[in-house]
Amino acid sequence: MNALRRLAIVLVLLPWGLVQANPTAPGQAAIATAHPMATAAGREVLEAGGNAFDAAVAITAALAVVEPYSSGLGGGGFYLLHAAQSGRDVMLDARERAPGRASRDMYLDADGNPQPKLSVDGALAAGIPGIPAALDHLAAKYGALPLSRTLDPAIRAAREGFAVTAMYRRLAGFRESLLAADPASRAIFLDDGELPAIGHVIRQPELAETLEHIALEGRDGFYQGDQAGRLVDGVRKAGGIWCRSDLAGYRVVERAPVVSHFRGFTVVSAAPPSSGGVALAEILNTYARLERRTGGLDDASALGLHYRIEAMRRAYRDRADYLGDPDYVDMPLDRLTSTDYAAGLAVGISATEATRSSTLAAVVTEPEGPHTTHFSVMDAQGNYVAATLSINYPFGAGVTVPGTGVLLNDEMDDFSQKPGVANVYGLIGAEANAVAPGKRPLSSMSPTFVRNDDLVGVLGTPGGSRIITMVLGGVLAATRGEPVADWVAEPRIHHQYLPDRVEVEADRLTEAQRAELESMGHRIETQSSFGNMQAVAWWRAEGRIEAASDPRGEGEAIVFVPEKP
Numbered sequence: 001m002n003a004l005r006r007l008a009i010v011l012v013l014l015p016w017g018l019v020q021a022n023p024t025a026p027g028q029a030a031i032a033t034a035h036p037m038a039t040a041a042g043r044e045v046l047e048a049g050g051n052a053f054d055a056a057v058a059i060t061a062a063l064a065v066v067e068p069y070s071s072g073l074g075g076g077g078f079y080l081l082h083a084a085q086s087g088r089d090v091m092l093d094a095r096e097r098a099p100g101r102a103s104r105d106m107y108l109d110a111d112g113n114p115q116p117k118l119s120v121d122g123a124l125a126a127g128i129p130g131i132p133a134a135l136d137h138l139a140a141k142y143g144a145l146p147l148s149r150t151l152d153p154a155i156r157a158a159r160e161g162f163a164v165t166a167m168y169r170r171l172a173g174f175r176e177s178l179l180a181a182d183p184a185s186r187a188i189f190l191d192d193g194e195l196p197a198i199g200h201v202i203r204q205p206e207l208a209e210t211l212e213h214i215a216l217e218g219r220d221g222f223y224q225g226d227q228a229g230r231l232v233d234g235v236r237k238a239g240g241i242w243c244r245s246d247l248a249g250y251r252v253v254e255r256a257p258v259v260s261h262f263r264g265f266t267v268v269s270a271a272p273p274s275s276g277g278v279a280l281a282e283i284l285n286t287y288a289r290l291e292r293r294t295g296g297l298d299d300a301s302a303l304g305l306h307y308r309i310e311a312m313r314r315a316y317r318d319r320a321d322y323l324g325d326p327d328y329v330d331m332p333l334d335r336l337t338s339t340d341y342a343a344g345l346a347v348g349i350s351a352t353e354a355t356r357s358s359t360l361a362a363v364v365t366e367p368e369g370p371h372t373t374h375f376s377v378m379d380a381q382g383n384y385v386a387a388t389l390s391i392n393y394p395f396g397a398g399v400t401v402p403g404t405g406v407l408l409n410d411e412m413d414d415f416s417q418k419p420g421v422a423n424v425y426g427l428i429g430a431e432a433n434a435v436a437p438g439k440r441p442l443s444s445m446s447p448t449f450v451r452n453d454d455l456v457g458v459l460g461t462p463g464g465s466r467i468i469t470m471v472l473g474g475v476l477a478a479t480r481g482e483p484v485a486d487w488v489a490e491p492r493i494h495h496q497y498l499p500d501r502v503e504v505e506a507d508r509l510t511e512a513q514r515a516e517l518e519s520m521g522h523r524i525e526t527q528s529s530f531g532n533m534q535a536v537a538w539w540r541a542e543g544r545i546e547a548a549s550d551p552r553g554e555g556e557a558i559v560f561v562p563e564k565p
C-alpha cells in the first residue's frame with residue numbers, strides 16, 4: 001500500500017475510531033436555543049474551549065439581552081446539568097424567591113378579594129432574581145472559562161444591539177401600555193413610545209454595564225454593593241418591597257432531579273419547586289400501566305390520546321394539591337412518583353369514558369404566564385445542559401430598574417394568591433403554594449433528559465402550565481425513536497385537570513379521532529399553536545448528533561465540531 005493511500009485510510013477511520021474508543025464523548029457539539037444570537041454566543045464559547053456549562057452561561061446571558069420578553073438577569077429558572085466526568089445529573093434551582101417583606105395576603109384587598117394585576121404588572125410582582133447567581137455558580141463550579149469570557153457575547157449584543165423580530169413585536173404589542181408607562185422600559189423597548197418596526201435595533205448599554213459588573217465581580221456584582229443599591233432603590237421607587245438583605249441572601253440550590261423509567265428509557269426532569277418532574281413521572285407511570293393493560297398503545301390513536309389525557313388530568317390535580325417549595329412544604333414525592341400509586345390511578349381510568357375532573361377530589365391549581373425560554377446544549381465531551389428560564393409574562397413586570405437595564409420579573413404570580421381563586425389564566429392554587437417570605441413559587445418549567453443505552457436526549461420548552469404536557473409529547477416521540485425535529489414539531493395536546501377541557505393544536509387530531517374522543521365525553525378546544533421547544537440528541541450507536549428548534553418560534557439549532565474541543 002503506498003503511503004498516500006495509507007494516510008487516506010487513517011484519515012477516514014480516525015473520527016469513527018475516536019467515537020468508538022470513547023462512547024461517553026459525542027465528538028461534536030449541539031445547541032438549540034430560541035434566538036440565533038444566543039445560539040451563536042454558545043458556539044463562540046464552545047469554539048474558544050469552553051464546555052457545555054460555559055455555553056449555558058453565554059446562552060443565558062445572550063437570551064437575557066435578545067429575548068427581553070422571555071428571560072433575563074431579573075428572572076429565574078432551572079438548569080438540568082449532566083457532567084460527563086462524574087456521570088452525575090444535578091438540578092440547579094435558580095428560581096426567584098419572595099422578598100422578605102412578602103406576605104400571604106399581599107395580593108388581596110381589605111375585603112380579601114384578589115387584585116390580580118398586582119402580581120402581574122409592576123414592581124410588587126417581582127421576586128428576587130436567581131439568574132445572576134446561577135451564572136456565577138455555573139462558572140465557578142462547572143465552567144472552564146471565566147465569566148469575563150463567557151459573558152462577552154452578551155455584553156457586545158447589549159451594546160451593539162439586536163434587531164426587532166416579528167415575535168418581539170407581537171409580545172411588545174401585548175404589553176405595550178405597560179412598557180409605555182415605565183420611563184426606563186419605554187426608552188429601551190419601544191421606539192419613541194411606539195411599537196418598534198421589525199429591524200429596529202434595540203441597544204441596552206446599562207444592561208451591558210450590569211453584565212460587566214457580574215463579569216468582574218461574580219454574584220457580588222449584582223447582589224451586593226452599588227448595583228444592589230440601585231436595584232433596591234429602583235424597586236422601592238416603583239412600589240416594590242425589596243431589601244438589600246433579600247439580594248444579599250439569595251442563593252441557588254443544587255437539588256436531585258426527579259427520575260422515572262418508561263419504555264426502557266430513564267427520564268430525568270426538574271424537581272420541586274418545579275412541578276414538572278413529578279407530574280411527568282406520574283403521567284408516564286400511569287400511561288405505562290395503561291399501556292400494559294392494553295397490551296401496547298399507539299400514542300397517536302384515539303385510545304392512546306384518551307389515556308394520555310386521563311393521566312394528565314390526575315397528575316395536574318396532584319400538582320395543585322401537594323406541590324410547592326420543598327424548603328417550605330412537606331410533599332409526598334415518593335408516593336406521587338411511585339408505580340404503585342400510578343397503578344391505583346389507572347384503576348379509575350375507563351377505556352371508553354372521560355372522567356369529569358369535578359368527580360376527582362376537589363382541588364386547586366396555580367397561575368402561569370405566557371412567556372419564557374428554553375435552551376439545550378451538549379459539548380463534544382458529553383456534558384450537557386437543559387435550561388428553562390423565565391421572567392414569567394412577556395416583558396415580566398414591565399418595569400426596568402433605572403441605571404441597571406434590569407427588567408423585573410412577575411414570577412410572584414406563580415404563587416397562589418388565595419386558595420381556590422382562579423387567576424387570569426383560569427388556574428387556581430393551594431396552601432402548599434401560598435406566598436411566604438423567602439419562598440419560591442411553584443413552577444411548571446421542566447428541563448428534561450431522556451436516555452437509554454442508545455440515546456441521550458435533552459429537551460424543554462416554555463408555555464406555562466402546558467410545559468409539562470409538551471415535554472411529555474417530546475419524551476413520547478423520543479421513546480418511539482423519532483428524530484429530534486419531530487420531538488419539537490409534535491402537534492400538542494394538553495389537559496390540566498381544571499378547566500376540564502382538552503386543548504389541542506389544529507393539526508393534532510383527525511376528524512375521526514376528535515369525534516371518538518368527544519363520544520367518550522372529552523370537551524376539546526382547538527387553540528393557536530403553543531410552545532417553543534429546543535432539543536438536542538446524541539444517538540450513541542450511530543454516533544449521530546441532532547439539534548432542533550421549534551418551527552413555531554424564531555430559534556436556531558446547530559451541530560458542529562468545535563475547533564478546540
Ligand code: DON
Pocket residue numbers: 368369370371372390391392393411414442443444445461462463464465467
Ligand atoms: O415557572 C413557570 O411555570 C412559569 N412562570 C413559566 C411561564 C411560561 O412558561 C410562559 N411561557 N410561555
